[in-house]
Amino acid sequence: MLSASDSNLMERGLRDMDTYTAFAGQARIAAGALPKVALALKHGATAHAPVAIFSDRTGRPVDLDLRGSDREILARLVSEVPAAPDQQPSEPRGRGRPRLGVVAREVTLLPRHWEWLSAQPGGASVALRKLVDEARRTSGDKDRAREAREAAYHFMSAMGGNLPQFEEASRALFADDLRRFASLLVDWPADIRDHAVALAHRHRAD
Secondary structure, X not given: OOOHHHHHHHHHHHOOOOOEEEEEOOEEEEEEOHHHHHHHHHHOOOOOOOEEEEEOXXXXXXXXXXXXXXXXXXXXXXXXXXXXXXXXXXXXXXXXXXXXXXXXXXXXXXXXXXXXXXXXXXXXXXXXXXXXXXXXXXXXXXXXXXXXXXXXXXXXXXXXXXXXXXXXXXXXXXXXXXXXXXXXXXXXXXXXXXXHHHHHHHHHHO
């Protein structure tokens, strides 16, 4: 049973936005935040089937180190969880300057770009933020659809590359014909099929 400190580590891990899904052979056996999946694998029976863990965000497999106690496993995982944006180091503040939650990083531009940015109201930083926000608004749906396709493809390549209709299903996926994509997976093992279909839709519903 986890102690109070172990539970706190678990809660910190659960705040990570990424989720993961674990399979034993063709059966889905755990899903959720990485600490939850890790402990489920450590204490669950897998009937000697090969275990694979996938990121729901990317569809790619991940490796887990399940050695040691529950506390040691959670401590390793939590130490690898990226800090939330408002917890990352911010720019040094001058006296009286409000905390903006911004992160200072290097940007390389041509002189004419810097000249244009510097001439904008608020200066280069404000102009760049506005440009990025506008790009995110206009391309957000396309980016989410692309991420969905790539996540589903990475997962199905790892788990279903030798299954019937894989090539046709891949073509349907990248043609954005999700109805045909799902129909081509009808004879796949249920958990693999359902997860591939869910990944194809996941980012669109966020």
